[in-house]
Amino acid sequence: MANRSIQSTGAYLPLLRFERKAARAELSWAGLGGNGKGRRTVAGWDEDALTQAVEAAREALAPAQGPVARVVFASTSAAFSDRSQSVLLSEALNLPRDAETVDLANCRRSAVSALLRALRGPEGVELIAAGEKRATQPGSAANLSWGDGAGAVVVGDGPGIARLRGAGRVNLDLLDSYTSVARGLPYAAEERFTRDVMLSEALIPAAKAALAEAGLRAEDVALAVVPEPVSGLYAAAARKLGLSAPNVIDRLAPEAGELGTAAPLFGLALALEQAEPGQIVLLVGCGNGCDVLLLEVTTKTHNRPAHQALDEGVPLTSYSRLLSLTGGIDLDWGPRAEVNQKVSASVLARHGREMHGFVGGRDQGGNVQFPKTPMPVNPGLDEAGAYQDVILRDEPARVVSITADRLNFTPDPPFHFGLVQFENGARVVMEHCDVEGGAQQVGAPLRMRFRIKAIDRQRQFRSYFWKAAPLARPQLAAKE
Amino acid sequence: MAQGIRDKAVILGMGCTRFGERWDMSSDMLMAEAFDEALADAGISRDQIGAAWLGSALDDVNVGNSAIPLATALRLPPMPVTRVENMCATGTEALRAATYAVASGAVDIALALGVEKLKDTGFGGLPIRTKGSVNDLWMPYGSAPGTFAQLAGAYAARHGIDAGDLKRAMAHVSWKSHQNGVHADKAHLRKAVTMETILNAPMVADPLGLYDCCGVSDGAAAAIICTPEIARSLSKDALVSVKSVQVCASNGWEMQYGEWDGSYVRNTRIAAGRAYDEAGITPADLGLTEVHDCFSITELVTMEDLGLSQDGRAVFDVLDGAFDAGGRLPSQIDGGLKCFGHPVGASGLRMAYEVYTQLKGRAGARQLANIDFGLTHNLGGQPSNSVAAVSVLGRLE
Numbered sequence: 001m002a003n004r005s006i007q008s009t010g011a012y013l014p015l016l017r018f019e020r021k022a023a024r025a026e027l028s029w030a031g032l033g034g035n036g037k038g039r040r041t042v043a044g045w046d047e048d049a050l051t052q053a054v055e056a057a058r059e060a061l062a063p064a065q066g067p068v069a070r071v072v073f074a075s076t077s078a079a080f081s082d083r084s085q086s087v088l089l090s091e092a093l094n095l096p097r098d099a100e101t102v103d104l105a106n107c108r109r110s111a112v113s114a115l116l117r118a119l120r121g122p123e124g125v126e127l128i129a130a131g132e133k134r135a136t137q138p139g140s141a142a143n144l145s146w147g148d149g150a151g152a153v154v155v156g157d158g159p160g161i162a163r164l165r166g167a168g169r170v171n172l173d174l175l176d177s178y179t180s181v182a183r184g185l186p187y188a189a190e191e192r193f194t195r196d197v198m199l200s201e202a203l204i205p206a207a208k209a210a211l212a213e214a215g216l217r218a219e220d221v222a223l224a225v226v227p228e229p230v231s232g233l234y235a236a237a238a239r240k241l242g243l244s245a246p247n248v249i250d251r252l253a254p255e256a257g258e259l260g261t262a263a264p265l266f267g268l269a270l271a272l273e274q275a276e277p278g279q280i281v282l283l284v285g286c287g288n289g290c291d292v293l294l295l296e297v298t299t300k301t302h303n304r305p306a307h308q309a310l311d312e313g314v315p316l317t318s319y320s321r322l323l324s325l326t327g328g329i330d331l332d333w334g335p336r337a338e339v340n341q342k343v344s345a346s347v348l349a350r351h352g353r354e355m356h357g358f359v360g361g362r363d364q365g366g367n368v369q370f371p372k373t374p375m376p377v378n379p380g381l382d383e384a385g386a387y388q389d390v391i392l393r394d395e396p397a398r399v400v401s402i403t404a405d406r407l408n409f410t411p412d413p414p415f416h417f418g419l420v421q422f423e424n425g426a427r428v429v430m431e432h433c434d435v436e437g438g439a440q441q442v443g444a445p446l447r448m449r450f451r452i453k454a455i456d457r458q459r460q461f462r463s464y465f466w467k468a469a470p471l472a473r474p475q476l477a478a479k480e
Numbered sequence: 481m482a483q484g485i486r487d488k489a490v491i492l493g494m495g496c497t498r499f500g501e502r503w504d505m506s507s508d509m510l511m512a513e514a515f516d517e518a519l520a521d522a523g524i525s526r527d528q529i530g531a532a533w534l535g536s537a538l539d540d541v542n543v544g545n546s547a548i549p550l551a552t553a554l555r556l557p558p559m560p561v562t563r564v565e566n567m568c569a570t571g572t573e574a575l576r577a578a579t580y581a582v583a584s585g586a587v588d589i590a591l592a593l594g595v596e597k598l599k600d601t602g603f604g605g606l607p608i609r610t611k612g613s614v615n616d617l618w619m620p621y622g623s624a625p626g627t628f629a630q631l632a633g634a635y636a637a638r639h640g641i642d643a644g645d646l647k648r649a650m651a652h653v654s655w656k657s658h659q660n661g662v663h664a665d666k667a668h669l670r671k672a673v674t675m676e677t678i679l680n681a682p683m684v685a686d687p688l689g690l691y692d693c694c695g696v697s698d699g700a701a702a703a704i705i706c707t708p709e710i711a712r713s714l715s716k717d718a719l720v721s722v723k724s725v726q727v728c729a730s731n732g733w734e735m736q737y738g739e740w741d742g743s744y745v746r747n748t749r750i751a752a753g754r755a756y757d758e759a760g761i762t763p764a765d766l767g768l769t770e771v772h773d774c775f776s777i778t779e780l781v782t783m784e785d786l787g788l789s790q791d792g793r794a795v796f797d798v799l800d801g802a803f804d805a806g807g808r809l810p811s812q813i814d815g816g817l818k819c820f821g822h823p824v825g826a827s828g829l830r831m832a833y834e835v836y837t838q839l840k841g842r843a844g845a846r847q848l849a850n851i852d853f854g855l856t857h858n859l860g861g862q863p864s865n866s867v868a869a870v871s872v873l874g875r876l877e
Binding site: 206334339400404418429431 | 499627631632637686737
């Protein structure tokens with residue numbers, strides 16, 4: 001345990017930010033719609049808990065690491081209950097095939113529990129990635145206060161950016177909110193009850209235990225990462241514990257929403273970007289109890305994905321588009337949506353790893369192509385040959401041709417697609433994502449995003465591939 | 481070098497249905513309608529036909545697999561009957577097969593018939609097709625206008641064409657075809673349309689608006705091919721010969737290799753060059769063209785790919801009226817795909833039907849003067865992964 005430390009963090013938010021005032025205006029007749037303040041993140045139709053976790057994990061794995069020995073995926077909203085998301089995440093990021101893979105579900109604090117276990121665990125690089133895209137009912141508070149997003153953390157051996165000083169835990173079947181398999185939507189308890197009981201029965205005792213184990217006092221804490229299932233939780237805890245540290249999560253609720261399992265890891269990324277060496281960070285995971293970690297910052301990190309994720313995006317003001325993207329309404333897209341998108345298990349077994357990992361091949365003449373083919377596309381070669389694997393996800397690329405297709409079915413029109421040219425020579429016809437406000441121009445720079453390729457609506461299966469997104473996201477206007 | 485097929489086969493007769501929303505007609509009835517006209521034109525009986533080819537692209541909404549539906553619909557006597565499919569080049573593939581059969585001496589008289597029944601899909605546009613179980617894992621499903629729209633941006637970028645100029649030239653392509661379609665009694669759409677209407681139409685796939693897209697129709701067309709000797713023995717005169725038929729298909733170069741800039745169609749250029757050589761002509765010898773105007777941008781770029789405009793000049797040639805009915809080389813004198821619509825398996829033969837009709841002097845109000853050669857062109861798939869077919873028909877010397 002003494003040698004274990006946090007090596008890096010990652011954070012991801014989807015592009016769209018729904019303006020809550022649009023819901024308030026739309027729902028005023030019903031007396032619903034909340035206070036209309038701030039924004040929530042809204043995942044694209046082709047994003048889910050896994051794809052967002054992959055993006056956060058990419059950020060966390062960007063600094064050089066040793067080979068990843070253990071991969072943990074945590075979510076309460078995974079799209080599959082029997083298809084390992086940690087295996088898919090490993091394929092997407094070309095992680096070792098013999099890495100230990102673990103899927104955690106059913107508890108919003110599972111990523112924090114996993115982090116504690118990793119910090120106390122055996123040697124080796126461990127990736128923990130959490131993503132959420134939770135279904136919520138239109139009109140509910142959660143529909144507007146929750147957001148979609150992901151966070152990730154890498155734990156390894158030797159000095160990193162933060163180390164564990166102490167931890168405390170209380171398990172408690174507290175139903176501040178629960179989601180049953182049968183209903184599929186959250187059901188919330190009264191907020192005042194949640195705040196009082198979570199505080200007194202879980203958060204306070206767990207925090208005290210952590211401080212005791214660390215040999216620290218409340219005033220030693222410089223930054224807090226306390227996701228709040230109900231507002232005011234941290235303020236009340238701070239009063240009772242004597243904490244004066246700001247809660248970095250205070251930015252999340254108004255700008256992105258409550259991110260569930262991903263919230264503590266997203267907040268940890270925010271905190272470690274702000275903290276100075278020697279400072280203490282209080283990290284809390286809430287959900288049927290509390291895990292509290294006290295971390296000592298050991299090195300200043302200059303990685304800013306979490307700040308960038310909050311600062312960049314595109315406002316969404318259409319309430320009906322919010323409902324469509326979050327599953328609140330099922331629009332009739334007409335017969336063109338009836339195309340059969342069944343994916344064969346045998347095809348996936350043959351080709352899935354190279355698709356998920358965006359693995360192309362360098363032929364014997366040096367040209368890179370995707371996908372590999374029996375005969376290389378290179379006109380300079382006239383016989384079948386071997387390829388050297390080339391991963392395309394981080395390769396610079398640009399638009400060769402593109403259109404915004406309004407005839408083709410997509411759950412979020414229009415359908416942007418075209419030819420993409422990678423700097424290493426590979427050329428791929430790709431769907432584009434995260435395009436708002438007009439199609440890209442020829443020559444525009446691109447970055448790759450791991451997304452849902454297609455949803456087989458008949459069998460509720462989904463396949464994954466990479467899509468091309470504009471290289472840069474627009475800056476959001478300052479908060480109102 | 482191969483001898484080619486020039487003048488080894490002639491068209492004995494042709495037929496073409498009215499194209500349109502033929503709610504009262506199934507594929508077998510469309511096939512019979514086109515065939516009856518072709519047979520009457522040829523002046524033979526069906527048992528004189530030695531082999532037949534059926535062009536049908538979309539089996540799920542058309543006749544189904546194999547060529548048996550053709551044999552059954554026409555009650556052909558026992559003979560080799562084969563279905564061909566090569567996307568939008570399907571009709572021309574049927575013509576190529578029948579012509580090759582006759583030119584080789586294997587068959588005296590051959591039938592090529594193309595048919596497509598698109599309007600039973602229940603929605604507009606072409607059906608959405610799988611790209612194969614492996615490709616579906618990564619390749620986007622784009623609509624036909626979506627794939628061809630991409631020519632526009634790449635073409636404009638390569639030649640430094642102003643987007644407004646390109647949009648107006650594309651609109652002129654459609655305006656011209658609608659003007660021509662008024663005089664084509666078998667066309668689906670026979671109304672003239674103003675430039676203003678075309679330019680202000682709803683967007684389908686940037687920058688293609690509704691009127692930049694061809695219609696979607698049902699239809700069938702047929703050709704009966706024989707040797708020149710047989711045609712003469714039947715006392716036919718003013719014979720129309722198949723001078724050349726060339727097809728070129730992508731091998732992935734455009735879509736996977738980093739050389740192509742997306743602004744032209746290489747397969748059309750290759751097929752056209754070979755077709756001119758096989759026919760022994762140059763583009764200057766042509767009197768009309770029927771090109772694959774599935775979308776206005778396709779026709780515009782095709783003018784360069786066929787060597788009828790210099791690279792980067794088609795926009796200005798189009799706006800100058802070079803390809804209008806009264807221009808230097810009329811294109812789509814019958815209204816083209818724009819007005820006939822595009823029943824995929826039939827279109828190549830429908831184009832041949834118009835060239836044949838013009839060469840026979842039977843085109844009525846749209847008859848062109850002094851033509852010796854006409855060209856047909858199909859482009860299947862998408863510009864980045866295509867099949868191009870080019871044929872030249874002309875008078876038999």
